[in-house]
Amino acid sequence: MNTGLFRLVASRIAIAILTLAFVSAAVFIGTEILPGDVAEAVLGQNATPEAVAGLRQVLHLDQPAYIRYFRWLGGLLSGDPGRSLVNDLPVAGLIASRLPNSLILASVTAVVCVPIALVLGITSAIWRGSFYDRAASFLTMSVVAVPEFLIATLLVIVFAVNLRWFPALSFAAGIVSLDQFFRLFALPVFTLSCVMIAQMMRMTRAAVIDTLRSSYVEMAVLKGARPMRVVLTHALPNAIGPIANAVALSLSHLLGGAIIVEIIFNYPGLARLLVDAVSTRDMPLVQACVMIFCLAYLFLVMIADIAGILSNPRLRHR
Numbered sequence: 001m002n003t004g005l006f007r008l009v010a011s012r013i014a015i016a017i018l019t020l021a022f023v024s025a026a027v028f029i030g031t032e033i034l035p036g037d038v039a040e041a042v043l044g045q046n047a048t049p050e051a052v053a054g055l056r057q058v059l060h061l062d063q064p065a066y067i068r069y070f071r072w073l074g075g076l077l078s079g080d081p082g083r084s085l086v087n088d089l090p091v092a093g094l095i096a097s098r099l100p101n102s103l104i105l106a107s108v109t110a111v112v113c114v115p116i117a118l119v120l121g122i123t124s125a126i127w128r129g130s131f132y133d134r135a136a137s138f139l140t141m142s143v144v145a146v147p148e149f150l151i152a153t154l155l156v157i158v159f160a161v162n163l164r165w166f167p168a169l170s171f172a173a174g175i176v177s178l179d180q181f182f183r184l185f186a187l188p189v190f191t192l193s194c195v196m197i198a199q200m201m202r203m204t205r206a207a208v209i210d211t212l213r214s215s216y217v218e219m220a221v222l223k224g225a226r227p228m229r230v231v232l233t234h235a236l237p238n239a240i241g242p243i244a245n246a247v248a249l250s251l252s253h254l255l256g257g258a259i260i261v262e263i264i265f266n267y268p269g270l271a272r273l274l275v276d277a278v279s280t281r282d283m284p285l286v287q288a289c290v291m292i293f294c295l296a297y298l299f300l301v302m303i304a305d306i307a308g309i310l311s312n313p314r315l316r317h318r
Contacts, residue, residue: 082284102269121204140198152191152264170265200250207242241308248304
């Protein structure tokens with residue numbers, strides 16, 4: 001790796017770190033301005049003012065916000081995001097019990113979605129304007145227009161309630177066979193895949209079409225290169241950057257879409273833990289979960305950005 005390329009990659013990593021620092025301040029301020037009081041929520045409506053004041057002092061809620069922010073930020077950097085205000089358990093332990101489930105769901109969805117979306121996007125770009133391209137575009141546009149909660153609800157009604165092919169609830173523990181794994185993950189993965197495949201396919205198609213219209217591809221066609229050679233040798237290598245961006249942005253959709261899926265299918269993942277924490281005003285848990293989502297999103301975007309730099313000579317020599 002030459003000096004210029006190393007400087008570009010280092011600058012992208014530095015920007016990601018600065019963005020994460022800004023996001024941490026935004027997350028803390030956002031949770032601070034939420035209405036209600038944590039101490040009153042924990043003690044209930046019949047709590048005396050003295051008890052509420054005592055609990056606020058124990059939880060350090062009586063300290064200025066900037067002191068609590070730096071205390072919280074220091075804990076995050078040292079791997080200790082604090083303790084839950086509801087059950088007094090370590091936040092790190094609560095997240096560690098749910099994060100593997102979310103990673104399993106996201107990994108299975110990515111394994112299913114990425115190959116299908118790339119094949120559909122690349123073939124639609126190659127045969128653009130054909131019946132296949134128009135049918136794929138119509139189908140993906142139709143799927144994108146349908147909200148995920150509606151897709152999940154319809155799947156539950158049809159395949160779980162009426163046909164009874166799959167269970168309505170999903171969980172990640174206690175799976176002993178491949179058949180059981182398929183039955184439990186089929187509906188959540190299908191729900192997430194519908195929108196992800198549609199988005200990824202359309203962005204991949206646009207990136208490949210843009211590359212196919214470039215001058216060097218036209219020159220290869222004029223020299224008599226076969227269509228498959230034009231696509232595999234000239235178009236795809238130069239479209240890796242935009243395709244990587246499309247994949248990263250689509251995978252980041254898993255973070256938001258997983259919330260709806262985990263709620264509907266009662267899946268014990270990190271998104272479900274976040275929703276439960278918001279309902280009980282467990283702010284340390286909310287802040288830690290949101291920071292993990294932001295960190296994952298920034299990581300995906302940074303990887304896509306670096307992949308674009310490494311695959312594009314023009315970006316490498318800026």
